[in-house]
Amino acid sequence: MTFIGKVSNGTVVLPPGAQIPEGTEVRVEPISSGGRNLAERYAALIGIAEDLPADLAKNLDHYVHGQPKRQ
Secondary structure (H helix, E strand, C coil), rough: CCCCCCEEEEEEEEECCCCCCCCCCCCCCCCCCCCHHHHHHCCCCCCCCCCCCCCCCCCCCHHHHHHCCCC
16 A cells, blocks of 8 residues: 655655554655656766766666667
């Protein structure tokens, strides 16, 4: 089961009807990226890999799993 709640005054408020048994361990993680887009979040990694095959995106399964190359 998954519920989306909001923090209000430091407490996670779940939607009406969401019931989780007392004592249940839960994981809470923010679902927003703080307003940054994907490129901004991973800016430090962009361009870090060198000497990759030019057809890596097209033939990823070949390079990772040994499947035949696509034409």
